[in-house]
């Protein structure tokens with residue numbers, strides 16, 4: 828891979844002291860920002876998107892399996908062809924795409940609300956998953972023996 832292609836993968840909660848696995852545990856949602864202008868000097872937008880996805884997989888922490896939303900950035904100076912390709916790709920992958928511009932502010936509020944909504948949804952899903960596990964645990968505890976720390980067993 829060419830060095831200039833390597834993206835800065837900014838993952839919330841991921842610092843240099845944090846392993847990809849820990850980052851993965853802390854990450855509910857990926858926001859994949861794609862520059863749809865010609866400022867980058869790069870021509871094949873979809874190839875670049877796939878490279879980023881490949882990089883995510885290469886960490887081996889299941890980051891690529893996280894829910895993801897797409898963002899088309901620099902929409903004020905978009906290359907219409909790149910934008911069209913990204914739209915088609917996102918539709919094919921069933922991913923939502925939000926166009927934004929840091930210069931005009933277009934789409935920023937919409938994106939912020941969409942991120943908040945998605946994260947909230949994912950948070951609720953996790954809480955209900957945990958509730959299911961607790962219910963299963965409670966059921967297990969109705970049997971005569973329970974496992975205690977240190978692997979010893981005692982009767983209820």
Ligand SMILES: Nc1nc2c(ncn2[C@@H]2O[C@H](COP(=O)(O)OP(=O)(O)O)[C@@H](O)[C@H]2O)c(=O)[nH]1
Nearest residue numbers: 862864866900901902903904927928929930931
């Ligand atoms: N026209 C336009 N320029 C932008 C936008 N966002 C960032 N830039 C400019 O693009 C240049 C490179 O920034 P950016 O691509 O965001 O960061 P980099 O890839 O880390 O260098 C800077 O001069 C920014 O001011 C945008 O939405 N529209």
Ligand SMILES: [Mg+2]
Nearest residue numbers: 861862866867
């Ligand atoms: Mg850039």
